[in-house]
Amino acid sequence: MFAKMIKLVTLGTFAAALLGSPAFAAGGGGGGGGGGNGSTDPYAGAYSDQRPQPTYPKRPGTKATQKGKKPNNQSSIGDPAFAAGYRVAYDTIYERNDYAAAIAQLKSLGHDDHPNVANLIGYSYRKLGDYEQSQAWYERALKADPNHVLTWQYYGLWQLERGNREQALYHLSRIAAICGTDCEEYRSLAAALDKPTGTALAY
Template identity: 65%
Template sequence: MKSAIKLATLALFSVALIASPPSVPAFAAGGGGGGGGGDPPSASPPPPDTRSAPRSSSKSRKKPTKQSNADDAAFRQGYRAAHATIYERNDYAAAIDQLKALGHDDNAGVANLIGYSYRKLGDYKLSQTWYERALKADPNHVLTWQYYGLWQIEQGNRDQASYHLSRIAAICGTGCDEYRSLAAALEKPPGTGLVY
């Protein structure tokens, strides 16, 4: 069974590499590490990743730049508080309120943690909505691919979870925590009732 999963994962990964354009690795930020699908991290969380693609060098009219929310001390403090509410106190409903109050629902790190919190509360429909919002904001947000992959396993969608694993491999390789965590979850037999 393990070799079949590995073979299927390798095949999906190969197809993903062939079909996708070359990319520069992106690093997920914030959200609780990847090790156990939600185990509390040992260090304080980094602020969500707010990097964007380089601006065009054309001399067209430039829009005024907004201050990056990662540079906003109040945002960082609020994000860390919500992170602690999730991973230290497991108070997912309060964390959702804290994250929404930040006013940055379009930030992949924020949307991912809202999705994670809804998943932990058992609201899979809302969780899915927020995971998809996070990936729309940043298609290379590796932690969202991991958490959404765990969501897929909980829903019995192992093939879809394997696809998520291939996306993680394309972004950060097979050695990153997010890849190892989702791969380990996929190796467990279906229906074991494990919660991630």
């Protein structure tokens, strides 16, 4: 009986530790997702809260970001060269607003089906006004990772810009299911939905 109790206590302790572990969290979004969803990425603090935080490809030693969710493939590539190239493209978008150059940089990485890459290509095409290409890349990102929270946010903004408010609300509900209503991606899209129709969107 005593041995059985020890076994139950040990199993309970292990289960509690496992459920509380960051390893059970989902990877950050966008270009991921990092951002306001609790990213532990070492780059994240260097970026302003006024724009989405970077979601770099996962490197050794980094942790997943969203508590209570299972890992997904948002940040599954640990190649340092890929991470560095992704950062260059990210900065091209958010520092220089050079979307055409960023598309070329992202495509040159050779990982078009990585959700972080596909999401930022979709974002860049949207900023260039090419909604057809943008949609194709957002869909590609979500095919690679249906829980890629930053793609749901950016695609929700795409929907708003196209006048598809009901679809944007659906995207908001998908974000809530993935990271809750306190994550940055949810708050950003919810704020955009609160603006009058036709208002220019920041992201």
